[in-house]
Amino acid sequence: MFSDSLYSLVGTVLALAGIFAYFTGLLIRQKTIYNYTLKTDGAIVEYYLHYPDFASSFFKGIAIAVILIFVFIALLTGSLLFLIGPVAMAVIAAVKLLNWENPVHHRQTAPWHRHEFVTVDHKRLMVIIHCDDVTTGFAARFPSKELMAKYLAFLHEVLPPSAEYIEKASNWK
Numbered sequence: 167m168f169s170d171s172l173y174s175l176v177g178t179v180l181a182l183a184g185i186f187a188y189f190t191g192l193l194i195r196q197k198t199i200y201n202y203t204l205k206t207d208g209a210i211v212e213y214y215l216h217y218p219d220f221a222s223s224f225f226k227g228i229a230i231a232v233i234l235i236f237v238f239i240a241l242l243t244g245s246l247l248f249l250i251g252p253v254a255m256a257v258i259a260a261v262k263l264l265n266w267e268n269p270v271h272h273r274q275t276a277p278w279h280r281h282e283f284v285t286v287d288h289k290r291l292m293v294i295i296h297c298d299d300v301t302t303g304f305a306a307r308f309p310s311k312e313l314m315a316k317y318l319a320f321l322h323e324v325l326p327p328s329a330e331y332i333e334k335a336s337n338w339k
Contacts, residue, residue: 208275229263278324
């Protein structure tokens, strides 16, 4: 096939490189969804990676296909010893994919009265509240400046009057 024409080989390699670059780009630009809950005693954030709606079914389909392929090959060759070794590890990975769920992570702040510093990053639309060490804190990310302004107004109400507000670019991820 490729020995006949160098152009078909180059075209195939470029197509595969393009597909690889596309999927690599999807992995690099993986979005994280943040949901904030503000209460009188503190804030809670739950966050998780964004996957399309069909991701769970897609992963389960891949897992079932892998298991069926290995069982079919074992039956075709007539050797159950085929299922021992690397195939057993692949089946274990496929079973883990069958049980895949997108994990939701939770994080809670300390009570409002313990916070002494607030770092405001207008460029990244982030507000980070700190207790006593400005290197650690609770980072809140916002989709718009209006929502960030509402959050800052809320913080002025619930944080102690001695809280220090610092406006600077943060190095938080």
